[in-house]
Amino acid sequence: MTASGARWHNWARSESVVPARVERPTGAAAVQRAVLAAARSGIRIKAVGAGHSFSGIALAPGVQLDLAWSGLVDVDEAAGRVTLAAGTHLHELPALLAPYGLALQNMGDVDRQTIAGATSTGTHGTGGGFAGLAAQIVAVTLVTGDGALLHVSESENSELLPAVRLGLGALGILVDLTVQCVPAYLLHAVDTPEPFEAVLDGYLERSASADHFEFYWFPHTETALTKTNTRLLARTGRAPLGRLNRWVDDELLANGLYRVTCAAGLVVPPLVPRVNRLADRLTGRRDFTDHSHRVFVTNRSVRFHEMEYALPRDAVPAALREVRALIQKRGWRLSFPLEVRSAAADDIWLSTGYGRDTGYIAVHKYFRENPRNYFADVEAIMRAHDGRPHWGKMHNLDADALRGLYPRFDDFLAVRDRLDPERRFTNRYLERVLGP
Numbered sequence: 001m002t003a004s005g006a007r008w009h010n011w012a013r014s015e016s017v018v019p020a021r022v023e024r025p026t027g028a029a030a031v032q033r034a035v036l037a038a039a040r041s042g043i044r045i046k047a048v049g050a051g052h053s054f055s056g057i058a059l060a061p062g063v064q065l066d067l068a069w070s071g072l073v074d075v076d077e078a079a080g081r082v083t084l085a086a087g088t089h090l091h092e093l094p095a096l097l098a099p100y101g102l103a104l105q106n107m108g109d110v111d112r113q114t115i116a117g118a119t120s121t122g123t124h125g126t127g128g129g130f131a132g133l134a135a136q137i138v139a140v141t142l143v144t145g146d147g148a149l150l151h152v153s154e155s156e157n158s159e160l161l162p163a164v165r166l167g168l169g170a171l172g173i174l175v176d177l178t179v180q181c182v183p184a185y186l187l188h189a190v191d192t193p194e195p196f197e198a199v200l201d202g203y204l205e206r207s208a209s210a211d212h213f214e215f216y217w218f219p220h221t222e223t224a225l226t227k228t229n230t231r232l233l234a235r236t237g238r239a240p241l242g243r244l245n246r247w248v249d250d251e252l253l254a255n256g257l258y259r260v261t262c263a264a265g266l267v268v269p270p271l272v273p274r275v276n277r278l279a280d281r282l283t284g285r286r287d288f289t290d291h292s293h294r295v296f297v298t299n300r301s302v303r304f305h306e307m308e309y310a311l312p313r314d315a316v317p318a319a320l321r322e323v324r325a326l327i328q329k330r331g332w333r334l335s336f337p338l339e340v341r342s343a344a345a346d347d348i349w350l351s352t353g354y355g356r357d358t359g360y361i362a363v364h365k366y367f368r369e370n371p372r373n374y375f376a377d378v379e380a381i382m383r384a385h386d387g388r389p390h391w392g393k394m395h396n397l398d399a400d401a402l403r404g405l406y407p408r409f410d411d412f413l414a415v416r417d418r419l420d421p422e423r424r425f426t427n428r429y430l431e432r433v434l435g436p
Contacts (some may be wrong), residue, residue, distance in 0.1 A: 008060075011303065031067075035145070038424060059177075061427065080181045086114065086116035090113055126215075128209075138154060140153075141175050145421060186236055191285065192286075218337045308363075309360070313359040320382055
């Protein structure tokens with residue numbers, strides 16, 4: 001246990017807090033003791049994860065738990081399932097899973113999060129036939145509001161599984177999670193610039209037929225960068241990017257040069273359209289094959305704010321055209337691209353993909369810029385298309401609005417009442433999105 005006084009920031013520097021105290025438990029028993037101690041003191045307690053959420057979901061003004069243990073807890077090789085300590089970071093998984101010939105079925109493009117934080121906020125990748133990370137979770141162990149250790153799986157307390165797989169940190173402190181993995185595989189990646197309108201016209205077909213399809217659009221240009229990944233057996237053989245090519249594309253251009261241009265655009269906004277068109281010209285075709293995680297994940301060192309909405313998939317082209325028209329109408333100068341992805345329907349109560357095939361539109365702003373007006377106006381478009389906000393990213397919705405978007409919203413609240421009736425794990429964000 002340590003006293004606080006130090007200010008905690010999330011990665012984007014959009015949220016911060018000074019916890020009353022910070023604890024670094026190294027196992028389930030230590031989490032139980034911390035929860036009971038917080039209850040006796042009458043203060044709230046939350047696990048913070050890696051701080052990669054853009055919203056205030058992880059803020060812990062009371063007791064902040066930094067889960068100080070990670071790695072494999074158990075491996076069921078026959079079933080392809082691994083149990084991981086909740087503090088395990090996604091970037092640790094490839095090395096942990098490789099000895100067993102396993103991999104995650106799907107991943108997002110960032111791997112700095114903890115496994116607990118990622119599933120609790122609804123982290124997803126792209127692929128019309130693949131649901132988000134929470135759908136890969138088949139069991140969890142958590143500490144509930146009364147300090148009890150609760151195991152939830154397909155055979156034990158199974159009625160709680162649709163809630164705890166994506167629990168927003170509102171149901172307890174996760175201590176371990178069991179993930180259904182798949183045999184390790186390769187991805188054949190083709191990245192290519194294409195005309196923006198043609199990409200929109202083909203989005204529904206490509207997001208349904210390709211294993212993994214996404215694209216980026218830089219405002220003020222007429223080109224989209226498409227990324228199409230095809231799954232291959234591990235024995236197919238790698239043809240990875242050369243070290244120099246990867247460094248030039250992913251570090252020099254995507255991070256180094258981009259950091260300079262974002263900063264320049266902040267000082268001289270009229271430069272932004274010209275910079276975006278330059279980035280458009282510098283973007284070339286890439287064709288390579290590598291381990292799945294090396295294709296899915298991209299290093300992000302330029303900080304930004306992000307809002308992402310999940311729409312019924314067939315609404316994506318119209319919504320994106322409306323956003324483009326809005327940008328033109330407002331005369332905004334936007335240096336960051338919009339990102340468009342997809343995911344399969346699932347049955348997890350607070351998943352953005354609950355009950356429908358989903359398309360995602362994400363908007364970003366450089367972290368030194370105020371995103372309020374841009375995000376609010378885009379949010380209005382997303383809401384008009386029945387959009388659901390990503391829980392870990394910036395949005396303005398409250399419990400009344402969210403109840404209308406999630407058919408099992410009140411069922412989730414009933415589980416919250418059961419597992420945390422005294423609201424030990426709440427904070428201002430959860431009070432807004434779930435109610436008191």
